[in-house]
Amino acid sequence: MADPIIFNIQKFSVRDGDGIRTTIFFKGCPLRCLWCHNPESQLYKKELVFRREKCTLCGRCVAACPKHCNVPDSAGHELRFDRTDCDVCGNCEDVCLGSARELCGKKYSIDELVKKAARDKLFYEQSGGGVTLSGGEVMVQDMDYIEELCRRLHEQGIRIFIDTSGHCPYENFKRILPYTDIFLYDIKAMDPEVHKKFIGVDNALILENLKRLSDDGAGIYIRIPVVGGVNANDVFFDSLIDFLKQNHIHVREISLLPYHDFGKGKYANLGRVYEEDLMWAPTPEEMGHYKALLEEAGYERVVIGG
Numbered sequence: 001m002a003d004p005i006i007f008n009i010q011k012f013s014v015r016d017g018d019g020i021r022t023t024i025f026f027k028g029c030p031l032r033c034l035w036c037h038n039p040e041s042q043l044y045k046k047e048l049v050f051r052r053e054k055c056t057l058c059g060r061c062v063a064a065c066p067k068h069c070n071v072p073d074s075a076g077h078e079l080r081f082d083r084t085d086c087d088v089c090g091n092c093e094d095v096c097l098g099s100a101r102e103l104c105g106k107k108y109s110i111d112e113l114v115k116k117a118a119r120d121k122l123f124y125e126q127s128g129g130g131v132t133l134s135g136g137e138v139m140v141q142d143m144d145y146i147e148e149l150c151r152r153l154h155e156q157g158i159r160i161f162i163d164t165s166g167h168c169p170y171e172n173f174k175r176i177l178p179y180t181d182i183f184l185y186d187i188k189a190m191d192p193e194v195h196k197k198f199i200g201v202d203n204a205l206i207l208e209n210l211k212r213l214s215d216d217g218a219g220i221y222i223r224i225p226v227v228g229g230v231n232a233n234d235v236f237f238d239s240l241i242d243f244l245k246q247n248h249i250h251v252r253e254i255s256l257l258p259y260h261d262f263g264k265g266k267y268a269n270l271g272r273v274y275e276e277d278l279m280w281a282p283t284p285e286e287m288g289h290y291k292a293l294l295e296e297a298g299y300e301r302v303v304i305g306g
């Protein structure tokens, strides 16, 4: 398997686990959550982002494209971008002065990543932070690479959090367990049919892996995107609590992440459609109610937000 592609490295993040963190986002994900606010994270390859609102219609990309993907209309009011033959060569990004074109995705050596992450060690130590590996889905990348990255960060005394959907072979978790402090484990739906409809696959593997991680003594924070139309209802929360209790899953923290559509604009930039009519944001009252349900069930650390 080729080295993973990374689509973002976020320094000084305070949303991806405890303290101040460097978050490394890997590109490629086996799921297709309808609300995904990083659609650029889903494919396992580089992609070209076209921000139409930044295009000044200068025409430089028309001349630069060997595949003739960029065609201005006859009136010069619009640039048509047909991705069919685009091989993501990056020529248009090089000539575009308005940042309307951007190649998304880059490879890094493990040395480069460890060096970048280690620069902020002092901040991690003072804040209880560290490095989070996120995505896309980190647990379906080249696991030789991921295991070595985790081992090297761990060797530096850096605490590692893994942000995962849990949809991967359990053996992949086994390989990084010795180096991982916390798994930020997403649970999105308990009903397999709802899971299939909104996330693209059923949830059997995800729930099984959660149980096995807990049995193996992993540190687990559960993260729940709370989405109206998908899981913002008592049936979901009751079923989740039953599952956690019946399987004796040890959870250190639960985060409730209210749905938002901030990633909506990114879909158009990638030539895709965002199906906004099927989802909505829960009210603050609803969020408070779900938090109370979990607290009543005995979970002490329940937070709203990341």
Ligand code: SF4
Binding pocket: 054, 055, 056, 057, 058, 059, 060, 061, 062, 079, 092, 095, 096, 097, 098, 099, 100, 101
């Ligand atoms: S080079 Fe950039 S600004 Fe110029 S037409 Fe192409 S996308 Fe638009």
Ligand code: SF4
Binding pocket: 048, 064, 065, 066, 067, 068, 069, 070, 085, 086, 087, 088, 089, 090, 091, 092, 093
């Ligand atoms: S990335 Fe290359 S092939 Fe694709 S539109 Fe730009 S110049 Fe053309």
Ligand code: SF4
Binding pocket: 029, 030, 031, 032, 033, 035, 036, 037, 038, 041, 042, 135, 136, 137, 165
């Ligand atoms: S698991 Fe995460 S990255 Fe993958 S589709 Fe869902 S929200 Fe997007």
